[in-house]
Amino acid sequence: MDLRQIDLPGIASRNARTFKRENHDRPSLNLSFPLDPHKKINLPPTPPTLLEQWFNFEWRIECFEKRLENTGFLREGFPEFNCNLGPDILAACTGSDLEFAPGTSWAKYRVKNWKETPPIRFQPDGYYWKAMARFLTLSATRGAGRWLTQSGDLHSNGDGLSALRGPQDLLMDLYDDPGEIHTRLAECHAVYEAMLQAHFDILHPLSGGYNSSWCSAAVKGRFATIQNDFCCMVGPELFDAFFKDYVNKESAFLDCCIYHLDGPGAVRHLDSICEAPRLDLIQWVPGDGNKPVAQWPELLKKVQSLGKGLWLYGSAREQLEMMDYLKPEGCFYTLQLGSREEAEAFAKKVETLHKTKRPVIVTKL
Numbered sequence: 001m002d003l004r005q006i007d008l009p010g011i012a013s014r015n016a017r018t019f020k021r022e023n024h025d026r027p028s029l030n031l032s033f034p035l036d037p038h039k040k041i042n043l044p045p046t047p048p049t050l051l052e053q054w055f056n057f058e059w060r061i062e063c064f065e066k067r068l069e070n071t072g073f074l075r076e077g078f079p080e081f082n083c084n085l086g087p088d089i090l091a092a093c094t095g096s097d098l099e100f101a102p103g104t105s106w107a108k109y110r111v112k113n114w115k116e117t118p119p120i121r122f123q124p125d126g127y128y129w130k131a132m133a134r135f136l137t138l139s140a141t142r143g144a145g146r147w148l149t150q151s152g153d154l155h156s157n158g159d160g161l162s163a164l165r166g167p168q169d170l171l172m173d174l175y176d177d178p179g180e181i182h183t184r185l186a187e188c189h190a191v192y193e194a195m196l197q198a199h200f201d202i203l204h205p206l207s208g209g210y211n212s213s214w215c216s217a218a219v220k221g222r223f224a225t226i227q228n229d230f231c232c233m234v235g236p237e238l239f240d241a242f243f244k245d246y247v248n249k250e251s252a253f254l255d256c257c258i259y260h261l262d263g264p265g266a267v268r269h270l271d272s273i274c275e276a277p278r279l280d281l282i283q284w285v286p287g288d289g290n291k292p293v294a295q296w297p298e299l300l301k302k303v304q305s306l307g308k309g310l311w312l313y314g315s316a317r318e319q320l321e322m323m324d325y326l327k328p329e330g331c332f333y334t335l336q337l338g339s340r341e342e343a344e345a346f347a348k349k350v351e352t353l354h355k356t357k358r359p360v361i362v363t364k365l
Contacts, residue, residue: 001035001072002079002146011076012210012220015335018332019219019256019280021309026354027323027331029075030216033343039070054085054100057135061142068147074343076332079147080212081137085128090154091163092128094120094191114180115174118236120164120187122194129198136199140206150212151199156192157185157246158230171233174242181242188248193253196224213258215283215311216334221255225283232265236272244272250276258311263287267299274306279331294318297325300308304330316346320353328354 018028031037045062047056064081073079084093086105092098096107111117123129128132132152139149155163161184162170200222203211212218215225226247231239250342251257258281259273273279284293293300294314300322303310312322319333333350337343 002068003148004145006073008078008210008218009220010130011078011218014076015217015219015332016256018309018330019217021307021330023329023331023344025328026350027328028217029077029332029347030332030334031074031077031337031343031347032335033072033074033337033340035070035072035340037339041066041070043067050100050102053102054105055131057083057138061139064147065142072340072343074340075347076218078212078218080150080216080218081139081147082150082153083132083139084214085086085132085135086155087133087153087154087155087159088163089128090156090160090188090191090195093126093132093195094164095123095126096164098128109164109166109169110251111165111169114128114165114177114184120160120184120191121298122191122198124194124198129195133198133202136202140203145207148207148210148212148218149203150214150216151203151222152195153214154192154195155227155229156188156250158243160191161185162189162230167230167233170230172237174234178241183257185242185246189249192250214262215258215281216312217258217332217333219256223252223256224254224259225258226250227260227262229260229262229266231269234261236268239269240272242268243310244275247273247279248276250278251262251280254278256280258283260285264290270271270302271306272300274303274308279308281309281311281332292318294321297322300326316342320349323350323353328357 015028017023043066044059047053047059068079086098088107091107096110098105098107143149210220211223213223213225228243231243257279259279260283262285286293292314300310304327311332313334316335319335337346
């Protein structure tokens with residue numbers, strides 16, 4: 001099932017209302033399911049080496065196409081593809097080398113001394129951006145009218161500098177050379193804007209202006225998910241001094257924006273993060289070994305009280321549990337079900353739940 005079988009403009013229109021927290025009837029629901037739960041997907045042969053598995057983009061897209069043939073979508077569900085080369089792609093596109101493992105990659109730290117390091121610049125002629133541009137172009141071309149391609153997972157600001165310097169050394173730099181770090185953060189932000197703009201310049205002409213993000217939603221306009229996992233290593237004073245302004249700047253660059261809040265150590269910065277006027281949603285990830293998302297009701301309700309929406313995930317039971325204590329405004333839920341019947345039953349439960357939650361308005365005669 002692909003974009004030809006769904007109402008993409010209608011989905012994007014509802015999602016736009018949800019980003020603005022104007023969806024008073026129900027949350028946005030990104031639902032998917034196998035068309036035939038018993039069908040075996042015959043994927044093309046796996047390339048023999050790890051690097052080929054990462055950089056054989058034709059093979060990666062062919063695998064996606066095979067899976068897509070047996071995938072259905074409901075409500076705001078839609079097909080999308082992620083041109084993923086790992087979380088440190090921003091560092092790689094400024095000159096760092098990447099180490100690859102199954103499912104992830106990371107940058108080799110290259111900064112020994114900031115004073116001896118040239119300015120951080122986007123390298124559009126570098127190996128990694130050329131590879132990413134080819135990957136994005138291939139997905140956008142083959143996916144035109146069939147699927148959306150996600151914008152980049154760009155770990156910028158604190159994460160970007162950490163990928164260059166190493167988190168422990170960067171933490172000491174905040175104390176030892178704050179002026180230099182402010183300069184490097186500004187350089188890193190310029191790379192973030194240049195790289196995202198390069199993504200949009202490739203994707204939007206072939207998609208009618210639509211794209212998704214790794215926090216999935218079909219959006220018409222400039223949409224991405226931002227984050228700063230390094231923030232877990234600093235207290236509120238340092239976060240506000242170095243990183244708070246970049247939440248505002250990064251979200252202001254976009255039409256729709258989600259912030260990935262990762263782990264209990266990041267929660268202390270929630271109020272500062274939510275002060276960014278152009279930030280729309282928070283995705284809360286508790287982290288390994290912690291309670292699942294649904295078991296953080298006070299935190300999730302606090303996000304809504306701060307005027308932001310939520311991008312939520314979990315089992316069907318957990319998502320219904322969250323819908324029971326959260327307002328629908330600004331909420332996106334993403335869920336894979338086991339069959340069309342399960343997806344339709346879940347959607348019906350959601351509609352019934354929110355009909356009972358809507359206030360009854362009595363008009364005086």
